[in-house]
Amino acid sequence: MTLALQPARRRHRAFSVPLLLFIGSAALYLCAALWTQSLNQLSAEGIVGLLQRTVALGTVALGQTLVILCASIDLSVGSMISVGAVLASFIMRGAPAMMVPAVLVVLLVAAGVGAINGLVIAKLKVSPLIATLGSGLILQGVLSSGFNNFAGSVPPAFQAVAYGAIGPLPWSVLGLGLLALGVSWLLRSTRFGAHLYAVGGNAAGARLAGIRTDRVIVQAHTLCSLFAGLTGLYLASRLRSGAPWVGRDGVYDLESIAVVVIGGTMLAGGRGGVWGTIAGVLLFAVIDASFNMLGVPAFPKQVIRGAIVIAAVAVYSLRNKGHVA
Amino acid sequence: MTSVLSPALEMIGISKSFPGVRALEDVSFECRPGEVHAICGENGAGKSTLMKILGGIYRPDGGEIRIKGQPASFAHPVEARRAGIGIIHQELSLLPDRSVAENIVLGAEPTRRGVLDRTAMRAGAREILARLQSSIEVDARAGDLSLAEQQMVEIAKALASKPSILVMDEPTAALDDSEASRLLDLVRRLRRDSVAVVYVSHRMPEIAAISDRVTVLKDGRKVLTDRTEAMPTGRLVRCMVGRDLEEFFPPRGAADGGVLLQVNEGGNATISDINLTVRRGEVVGVAGLEGAGKSALARAIFGDRPFTRGTMQLNGQPFAPRSSRDGIRAGVGFLPDDRKREGLALGQSLRDNAALTLRAFARALALPSAGAMGNLTLDQRLRALDVRAARFDDPIRLLSGGNQQKVIIARWLARDPQLLIFAEPTRGIDVAAKAAIYAIIRDLANRGRGILMISSDLPEVVGVSDRVVVMHEGRIVGECPSGASEEDVMALAVGHGGSVAEPASACGS
Numbered sequence: 001m002t003l004a005l006q007p008a009r010r011r012h013r014a015f016s017v018p019l020l021l022f023i024g025s026a027a028l029y030l031c032a033a034l035w036t037q038s039l040n041q042l043s044a045e046g047i048v049g050l051l052q053r054t055v056a057l058g059t060v061a062l063g064q065t066l067v068i069l070c071a072s073i074d075l076s077v078g079s080m081i082s083v084g085a086v087l088a089s090f091i092m093r094g095a096p097a098m099m100v101p102a103v104l105v106v107l108l109v110a111a112g113v114g115a116i117n118g119l120v121i122a123k124l125k126v127s128p129l130i131a132t133l134g135s136g137l138i139l140q141g142v143l144s145s146g147f148n149n150f151a152g153s154v155p156p157a158f159q160a161v162a163y164g165a166i167g168p169l170p171w172s173v174l175g176l177g178l179l180a181l182g183v184s185w186l187l188r189s190t191r192f193g194a195h196l197y198a199v200g201g202n203a204a205g206a207r208l209a210g211i212r213t214d215r216v217i218v219q220a221h222t223l224c225s226l227f228a229g230l231t232g233l234y235l236a237s238r239l240r241s242g243a244p245w246v247g248r249d250g251v252y253d254l255e256s257i258a259v260v261v262i263g264g265t266m267l268a269g270g271r272g273g274v275w276g277t278i279a280g281v282l283l284f285a286v287i288d289a290s291f292n293m294l295g296v297p298a299f300p301k302q303v304i305r306g307a308i309v310i311a312a313v314a315v316y317s318l319r320n321k322g323h324v325a
Numbered sequence: 326m327t328s329v330l331s332p333a334l335e336m337i338g339i340s341k342s343f344p345g346v347r348a349l350e351d352v353s354f355e356c357r358p359g360e361v362h363a364i365c366g367e368n369g370a371g372k373s374t375l376m377k378i379l380g381g382i383y384r385p386d387g388g389e390i391r392i393k394g395q396p397a398s399f400a401h402p403v404e405a406r407r408a409g410i411g412i413i414h415q416e417l418s419l420l421p422d423r424s425v426a427e428n429i430v431l432g433a434e435p436t437r438r439g440v441l442d443r444t445a446m447r448a449g450a451r452e453i454l455a456r457l458q459s460s461i462e463v464d465a466r467a468g469d470l471s472l473a474e475q476q477m478v479e480i481a482k483a484l485a486s487k488p489s490i491l492v493m494d495e496p497t498a499a500l501d502d503s504e505a506s507r508l509l510d511l512v513r514r515l516r517r518d519s520v521a522v523v524y525v526s527h528r529m530p531e532i533a534a535i536s537d538r539v540t541v542l543k544d545g546r547k548v549l550t551d552r553t554e555a556m557p558t559g560r561l562v563r564c565m566v567g568r569d570l571e572e573f574f575p576p577r578g579a580a581d582g583g584v585l586l587q588v589n590e591g592g593n594a595t596i597s598d599i600n601l602t603v604r605r606g607e608v609v610g611v612a613g614l615e616g617a618g619k620s621a622l623a624r625a626i627f628g629d630r631p632f633t634r635g636t637m638q639l640n641g642q643p644f645a646p647r648s649s650r651d652g653i654r655a656g657v658g659f660l661p662d663d664r665k666r667e668g669l670a671l672g673q674s675l676r677d678n679a680a681l682t683l684r685a686f687a688r689a690l691a692l693p694s695a696g697a698m699g700n701l702t703l704d705q706r707l708r709a710l711d712v713r714a715a716r717f718d719d720p721i722r723l724l725s726g727g728n729q730q731k732v733i734i735a736r737w738l739a740r741d742p743q744l745l746i747f748a749e750p751t752r753g754i755d756v757a758a759k760a761a762i763y764a765i766i767r768d769l770a771n772r773g774r775g776i777l778m779i780s781s782d783l784p785e786v787v788g789v790s791d792r793v794v795v796m797h798e799g800r801i802v803g804e805c806p807s808g809a810s811e812e813d814v815m816a817l818a819v820g821h822g823g824s825v826a827e828p829a830s831a832c833g834s
Contacts, residue, residue: 188441189440189441190436190439190440190441191434191436191441193441194427194431194434194441195432197420197422197423197427198420198423198431198432201420201421201422201423202418202419202420204418205418205419205420205431206431206432207382207401207402208380208382208402208412208414208418209402209418209431209432209482210401210402210403210406210407210432210433211403211431211432212401212403270420270421270422270423271422
């Protein structure tokens with residue numbers, strides 16, 4: 001006897017979080033520009049300027065998305081960015097010949113820091129919050145003991161990373177777009193991506209399914225730190241030199257977590273994606289730009305950002321209520 | 326196949342200790358291709374430990390595993406999987422936010438030139454589900470599925486790696502009877518395909534129906550292995566518990582108390598037209614398939630997900646709880662079906678767990694161990710229910726399911742509720758502890774409380790209840806008096822017992 005009794009199932013057609021955030025950001029930007037009559041902000045130049053502001057935070061946040069998806073977190077990205085920026089400009093010292101070695105060293109150091117973060121979390125079972133808080137403090141400490149101001153400088157050829165463009169589109173914006181596409185592909189179309197969601201969604205279950213969960217965590221953290229290293233390189237190019245406070249001043253650690261969460265990636269792991277994060281970064285940039293146009297001081301801006309983070313998480317939790325298995 | 330079948334799997338002299346516990350001692354058994362070998366024993370007998378060793382989750386302290394005659398050792402579950410061992414674990418381990426297909430191929434995703442092949446993924450998942458005769462959609466989100474469907478996906482997941490040795494650890498725990506019988510059909514088909522099936526179960530009828538041989542474990546040692554024909558249920562139970570189970574279901578009482586709970590035309594988003602009476606001294610069973618609304622009914626009465634239509638009376642007073650706190654205040658207690666997730670604070674002690682509801686209603690500034698929440702009173706209460714634990718301040722996760730359930734009962738008794746709602750009171754609990762829980766339920770009724778018992782376990786609901794109301798698609802479709810047969814209840818549960826529109830039609834003929 002076979003009984004085909006399937007209880008009627010409610011279909012939740014989830015609205016697309018990234019799309020909604022994109023539309024919201026665009027609307028806010030448009031309103032602010034029209035309200036203040038700053039029509040130049042709506043020109044191609046103005047919009048490119050806006051996009052350029054997303055590059056640094058966007059790059060870190062892509063990495064942060066990866067670790068948060070596997071239920072980890074990285075608080076050391078801010079310090080890693082400073083290390084990357086300082087190391088790059090210190091090694092280059094204005095010499096174009098040192099560009100390639102400097103970039104390689106920064107990426108190598110970043111990958112090493114990420115791998116160590118991952119190993120401490122996966123093998124020593126240290127909570128990721130503590131492990132990366134600690135490694136961030138260590139990095140900052142080492143950096144501060146060697147440098148207390150701008151160190152060295154980057155050659156003009158390297159400044160092209162931040163200031164160069166093809167047509168109206170800056171290299172950096174194009175680069176962020178390509179990185180985002182790459183990470184999105186990684187998540188959607190590779191085993192690594194599938195395993196990342198699995199480890200974040202149910203670590204024990206992933207292990208039982210034969211996934212080497214430790215490896216996945218180490219890989220995610222390595223990528224995350226690499227992205228922080230890239231951000232450091234970008235900032236060195238943009239500021240023409242690296243200083244040990246660039247990461248801290250940008251609050252990249254906490255802001256990258258904030259935009260990931262706004263973008264609909266669950267802090268507990270297992271759900272989310274790249275485009276939500278990118279939309280979150282854009283929203284932050286638009287809030288900055290709009291408040292500048294409106295001539296509002298920086299203080300209320302932080303209040304709005306904070307409120308948005310809380311509101312976003314509240315909306316996601318309420319939406320999930322009663323439909324979590 | 327070749328002459329006498331050589332074993333596909335041998336576990337020889339396996340021993341395993343945990344700090345303070347000797348979990349397994351010198352356990353051996355073997356399973357041939359095309360054989361179903363049942364492993365049974367009480368909870369804590371070592372079944373799960375043995376299976377975890379086979380699955381590469383634990384490493385044995387001593388002994389040897391042989392696969393097709395070759396010695397094997399597994400340092401990680403992935404190695405066991407590569408050796409052809411598929412395991413259906415007792416606890417669900419699905420990713421709620423991923424699709425059914427993604428869950429089924431997890432850990433062995435098909436790729437083409439390094440890129441995930443989603444078409445192959447979905448086709449493969451669909452094929453496995455078709456073999457299981459399941460109509461679950463491969464694109465559905467796993468978290469949207471019912472518990473039983475999730476269990477099906479879990480089974481599909483284990484079959485995805487085409488194992489030559491399949492371990493099923495209590496696979497029917499979350500299934501209702503029709504789904505369980507479909508699963509047993511599948512096991513028969515696997516046997517025909519020469520898969521060696523190791524079947525871990527509590528359910529005696531299943532073991533008798535499906536297995537070729539039985540190995541009984543008790544306290545980490547093997548009692549015996551024998552052909553299933555030579556093991557009638559009585560002998561099997563005797564081997565497992567070491568004594569006869571004279572009285573499995575306690576005698577029924579004389580329910581002549583007044584009406585305690587009355588529900589009139591109750592309904593909400595999931596259930597409707599609920600008319601129900603529970604008297605003092607009575608155990609009312611609620612039966613139905615998975616998804617029929619049994620659990621929604623329990624939660625509506627308790628106030629967790631309240632009725633939005635209709636009225637209720639408790640003790641003659643109007644009763645309209647808007648939250649579980651309201652329900653508790655009015656004298657209702659609820660023991661949830663998912664003990665681990667909703668019933669227990671797993672890391673806290675027995676005492677803390679037993680004091681939970683008392684503390685929830687204590688004065689804001691009361692000490693956590695004031696008055697009835699003191700250790701002395703708590704311990705008394707735990708002992709009265711025969712909770713067995715080394716120390717009452719051990720974390721409760723160390724206890725067996727039966728003892729955990731007793732602690733939850735103790736927690737409610739501290740509030741002295743008039744109506745107690747048990748949801749799946751013995752899910753995942755072994756035979757001996759089941760009898761103890763039934764005795765407690767009957768004793769509570771005999772002391773003048775009303776009991777509502779939600780259960781998917783037909784023998785249980787028929788054996789314990791004074792009356793069984795049967796639900797189907799969110800409505801009560803009928804009622805069976807005590808002594809009704811399981812077939813009567815089943816007929817109603819699948820919607821064959823009279824008109825669905827008429828609630829509470831009498832059962833059978």
